[in-house]
């Protein structure tokens with residue numbers, strides 16, 4: 598089943614999208630190579646209840662392909678289009694650009710700290726990488742410890758460049774202190790300094806403090822801010838998280854104890 602192009606979850610996508618941000622249709626069973634390094638499966642929504650097909654802003658895809666080429670490392674798209682129910686379940690901002698397929702989160706799969714620290718510096722200083730992304734049409738930049746957020750919003754933000762506004766939030770308390778030295782993405786030798794093949798639980802935990810606390814680390818906060826949501830989508834299967842696993846066991850034990858106490862009281866009452 599393919600949904601009508603300009604409706605997602607029975608809610609119309611704002612009309613201006615059609616003008617400002619042409620969208621690629623991404624389908625669950627599709628196998629097209631949408632960009633040189635990103636196929637349809639990689640881009641397809643991580644929402645459990647995602648429709649058979651959804652839309653993803655071409656601007657965001659051009660942007661992540663640019664970063665992929667520039668840094669020469671694979672990027673995992675940890676969150677693209679997000680359904681309303683999924684967004685709600687992870688405590689997402691109601692205005693999240695993920696809801697309309699205008700945003701994506703990407704995680705470098707190699708040299709992650711180096712790439713993100715370099716990216717962070719480029720964005721904060723409006724360096725060449727920032728300028729290129731801006732030229733592509735990115736107007737929302739989110740910097741996290743373990744991934745980055747890009748979106749093609751059209752309603753600006755608190756920052757400005759070349760007379761145009763954009764949104765920026767930096768939740769990378771860890772990266773802020775990460776010295777990327779003379780790291781040059783075009784230098785393959787330097788790039789081999791640090792290699793991380795895949796995100797790990799440790800990385801996931803590391804990302805949390807900057808996102809749920811430490812407000813002073815935030816350069817941007819306000820309506821455009823993507824909320825405390827992205828880390829929840831930073832792993833494809835949150836169920837695999839050991840933290841969630843142990844919390845579930847703890848809750849199960851507590852509920853069991855409560856039930857036993859209630860049963861014991863009922864039995865005592867019955868004897869009286």
Ligand SMILES: [Zn+2]
Nearest residue numbers: 701702746827
């Ligand atoms: Zn995001």
